[in-house]
Amino acid sequence: MNENRAISRRGLLSGVGCVACLGAFGRLVMAAEAAATRPAVGPPRLSHGLLGRTKYPVTRVSFGAIRITDRSGVRVVKAAIDRGVNLIHTSASYAGGNSIRGVAELFKAPGGYRDKVFLCLKSYHPQREAEIDEMLSTLGTDHADAVLTELHEPSRERLDAIRRQQDALLKKGKIRHTGFVCHGRTIEVMKMVSVEARGYFDVALLAMAMGGGRPGRGGNRADARSQEFDKALKVLKAAGLGVLSMKSGAKEAVGQGKKVFEPHVKSLLEAGADSVLTSINSFQQVEMIAGLDLGSPMSEGERQAAAEFRERRRGACLMCGECRAACPRGLPVNDLMRVRLYLETYGWADHAAAEFAALGVAPEQWSACGDCRACSAVCPAGLAGAATVHAMAGRFA
Ligand code: SF4
Ligand code: SF4
Known part of the structure; x- marks a missing residue:
């Protein structure tokens, strides 16, 4: 740890006599540390x-x-x-x-x-x-x-x-x-x-x-x-x-x-x-x-x-989240499109698989996508839609 930062924190805290006061002094301590945050x-x-x-x-x-x-x-x-x-x-x-x-x-x-x-x-x-x-x-x-x-x-x-x-x-x-x-x-x-x-x-x-x-x-x-x-x-x-x-x-x-x-x-x-x-x-x-x-x-x-x-890059996901908000099935369409980005644009297949798994969505939930087109109607990139959802979920689920 940077010694100056350690000394700064200890010095400030030494003047604080009770636990209740710590909250009040918290932002002061943080501000002082912020000022001390410099490359060494x-x-x-x-x-x-x-x-x-x-x-x-x-x-x-x-x-x-x-x-x-x-x-x-x-x-x-x-x-x-x-x-x-x-x-x-x-x-x-x-x-x-x-x-x-x-x-x-x-x-x-x-x-x-x-x-x-x-x-x-x-x-x-x-x-x-x-x-x-x-x-x-x-x-x-x-x-x-x-x-x-x-x-x-x-x-x-x-x-x-x-x-x-x-x-x-x-x-x-x-x-x-x-x-x-x-x-x-x-x-x-x-x-x-x-x-x-x-x-x-x-x-x-x-x-x-x-x-x-x-x-x-x-x-x-x-x-x-x-x-x-x-x-x-x-x-x-x-x-x-x-x-x-x-x-x-x-x-x-x-x-x-x-x-x-x-x-x-x-x-x-x-x-x-x-x-x-x-x-x-x-x-x-x-x-x-x-x-x-x-x-x-x-x-x-x-x-x-x-x-x-x-x-x-027209057509790339803008990460606006509108598709997720619009989906009547509550599917994390935006996260799936991010997984698609890792896979298809970056070529990070392992990371895409890990991120897909982290979504924790069961295969039957993806299957429930009913092609209602609510997500495609709001997507400014023309990307979200049942076809993409089924293609991506089909690959990883
Ligand atoms: S098409 Fe599928 S993913 Fe898109 S909003 Fe409808 S149910 Fe949700
Ligand atoms: S609505 Fe379209 S641009 Fe926005 S997060 Fe969903 S896929 Fe990406």
Whole structure:
């Protein structure tokens, strides 16, 4: 653990004489720790901004470690950090546990890599503190910089459970910052958070494909939803939320080189992201990212290149969750489309199978899809529909 952070927390807590006072001082302690949350190795060398109220100088591109499966992947993570990338996101389930074990290998190696990054851990089970304990133990660290707990539906009950989880983790020093992750009904979740928990979360990892007022992505309805997304994001950012972008097409763009990736990243930053999370698969990609110019405003040419890339992705799931909300059978159609993305777009068959299994939907429930077309009627990407549901469920169920 970074000594300065430990001393800061102990020093502040030493002035607090009773348990009841801890709650009142909680946010003060967090604020002081937020100010102390800096990379231990000096200012970032790559283009960076501030991650909301955490004040962490996050690099504009960060490392999603979801596909770290072996030693060569660990070497790529190491190279990315050596070149300046300073935020990493992982979880116990990624790549069958290989992701977190790979990151652990790097953290335990010489070089102090743990303190060179802002560590985000994804949580699936807010009621199970052991989930975090096990990840910290694997990683050989006593804290994460933020926990990002899944919040895909605008459920007050789930929100309360997450707050209980994260309050307890903060109090015990196991996390420095609160957070959530959403690739479900993102607009509704953002609206709920801004009403029920404004100012509570420090960081969010959000599916950003709808952001930035994407014109022409599927007619007036899609444009209206995109504007709704932008408005909801603006409210949360005004309350200090730090925003990490995911599932925007960054993984495809990074594979197409600087001419595609740079404008794509800039368009997401313009849409409100503080950092764009992406899988990074090779040393070549690390070097490309290290050479990006992300500090200047978008030129007309870049705007055009970003629009062309989005156009090539027309038909990709926007992660809006509308199909799920519309389904009279209550089927998680949006999650199934995410599984499809992993399988057909990314080629991650094992991850797709694991994510499908995690949905916990019995085969007979999928069979109950009755071709009512409610999901296809609302899908702005023209993707959801009984044919896709039966094809995907038929493959995995
Ligand atoms: S077609 Fe199937 S998945 Fe789509 S809304 Fe109707 S029952 Fe649900
Ligand atoms: S399949 Fe369509 S409706 Fe469902 S989440 Fe994706 S874009 Fe939205």
